Amino acid sequence: MYEFEQNKRNNLILYGVRPRPHENADSLRAHLLAVFRDHLNIRREIPVSRASRVLAGPEVRGCRPVLVAFENFKDRETVLRQAKLLKRQAGIDVTEDLSRWALHPPNQDWDH
Numbered sequence: 001m002y003e004f005e006q007n008k009r010n011n012l013i014l015y016g017v018r019p020r021p022h023e024n025a026d027s028l029r030a031h032l033l034a035v036f037r038d039h040l041n042i043r044r045e046i047p048v049s050r051a052s053r054v055l056a057g058p059e060v061r062g063c064r065p066v067l068v069a070f071e072n073f074k075d076r077e078t079v080l081r082q083a084k085l086l087k088r089q090a091g092i093d094v095t096e097d098l099s100r101w102a103l104h105p106p107n108q109d110w111d112h
Contacts, residue, residue, distance in 0.1 A: 010076050011097035013054070014066045016090075025052055032068060039089040040082045047071035060093075067097065 020031060029051040036042050050069040057065075070076040079086075083094035 008097045010049075010070045010073055012068050012070070012076055012080060013095050013097050014068060015060045015093040015095070017063065017066045017092055019053075019063055023053075025050070028052070028066065032066070035086075035090055035092070036079060039086055040079065042078065046075045046079070 014032070017028075017032070017035075020027060029048050032051055033046060033048065036046055047070065048068055049071045050067075052067055053064040054067050055064065070079075080094060080096065086092050086094055
């Protein structure tokens with residue numbers, strides 16, 4: 001696996017996180033941890049190494065997506081498994097951070 005794909009392994013993209021006034025990386029990270037705690041009923045601390053708005057590309061439902069990098073793959077999987085609950089309670093969609101190639105691989109028809 002290429003290094004840039006390995007780095008994406010612990011990432012999730014969240015859509016529908018409303019921007020807060022005077023938002024910065026630390027306040028965004030704290031807000032996401034509160035959302036995970038309140039809406040997913042996760043009582044332990046989830047280590048998030050980085051959270052930032054994705055500035056490239058279109059807005060979704062009036063706000064920019066948020067890229068969240070978890071320190072542990074297990075924590076990422078916990079949040080991803082409970083994505084339906086987050087969608088229902090907070091209106092936040094959760095997807096994996098995959099490249100276009102991974103989402104839509106080229107046609108694998110081989111001429112032998």
